[in-house]
Amino acid sequence: MRTIISSKKAKIAFAAAAAVLAATPSTSQTVSDNSVPQAGLDIPEQLTIFGENDPNVRRATALVNGDIITGTDVGHRLALIVAANGGTVSPEEKKRLRLQVLRNLIDETLQIQEAEANEIVISPAEIDQTFNQVAQQNFKQDIQAFDSFLRTKGSSTDTLKRQIKGELAWSRLLRRNIQPFINVGDEEVNSIIERLNASKGTTEYRIGEIYMSAAPDAVEQVAANMRNILDQIRQGGSFVAYARQFSEASTAATGGDLGWVRPAQLPRSLAEAAVQMQVGQVVGPVEVPGGFSILYLIDERQILTADPRNAILSLKQLAISFPEGTTEAQATARAAQFATATQNIKGCGAANEVANNIGATIVDNDQVRLKDLPGPLQNTIANLNIGQASQPFGSVVDGVRVLILCGRDDPQTAAAPSFDQIMSQLENERVNKRAQIYLRDLRRDAIIEYN
Incomplete structure (x- = not known):
């Protein structure tokens, strides 16, 4: 299921993948099976295309039910994606992304129009509030500095505010027109609780997904687009950014985060891919009924089992720095x-004295969660006994550090999701399925003119 989240949690298109928002456990949404023939269409296998599509004549602007999408709108939104990739997107990739951005802006326009037709008004104050949160939470800048930052990237505050408005309007429309008519029975919830208890100890995965639908006559094109997106992500592009801009699931607003899911909750092809992935890996495109998905394995854990990585550590850090001009040999x-001095430390009580003797700085932190440490350090620190020091780590530029384990509080047994959490999960799943159909109908009825 592609979870719908509160608009207050809207994130900028190029937020880092590490900022993917946590969501409640959910299932991946699917759409109608591609194997169903298109009733009423009679397309011959052997055909001739009359005329050619000239990209110099058909520009990336559109009129959607009377509302204009300009080339500037497309360019500013595209700039957000390019910024997410450090400006390294190739000219060929830019051309493809420009077409996809235009499609996304058309969908966004349809969603805003439908919300307004239902007398849903998103006030400038609401948009500004979310925009300010984006600036402060993701960039820790004041609004003026953030505005300048966007301009230097070739974008603008207007395009980000427009995206925020679309997310707020669509979310509110679904809550008004669809959510009240979704019913979930107590028996369904209790059945899921029973299955969770029966699955205790088995693995579940926190997955990010970029989903794109593919009509039978567009399968190859969509698959190629997905491969291009995957290449950009593997070259350092932000998964969150691509999910927000290109995923057709409502979890686009959360950077594609599906939350915690078990393989049984996923379509077979996604389940088979997930169980073979390593944390941090991105794979795809994976064919699913109705389209393709790119998967990102954010994390994994054991169902209803305490995760040892949630242990709270008391750490003492000793660090040395190198003067400017220090060579690699001197630093080594x-x-x-x-390393010799710190490995001889006998417990945290002796650390201060050792630090003074070798000219190291010392910092204490009693509330460090093991899983919040960098990946390479987690296994090292997890295997330390109380009072032991890690191997030195660092660089000539950043200096060298060791961590001493002073204490560890292991997590208690994980609790099952509450009745209300599961109820909300099921409701969201059904709302999201209806949302896909809703948007499909809006596309079908739209009058769109291209210039």
């Missing part, structure tokens, strides 16, 4: 001396 020698 100094780091070796530092």
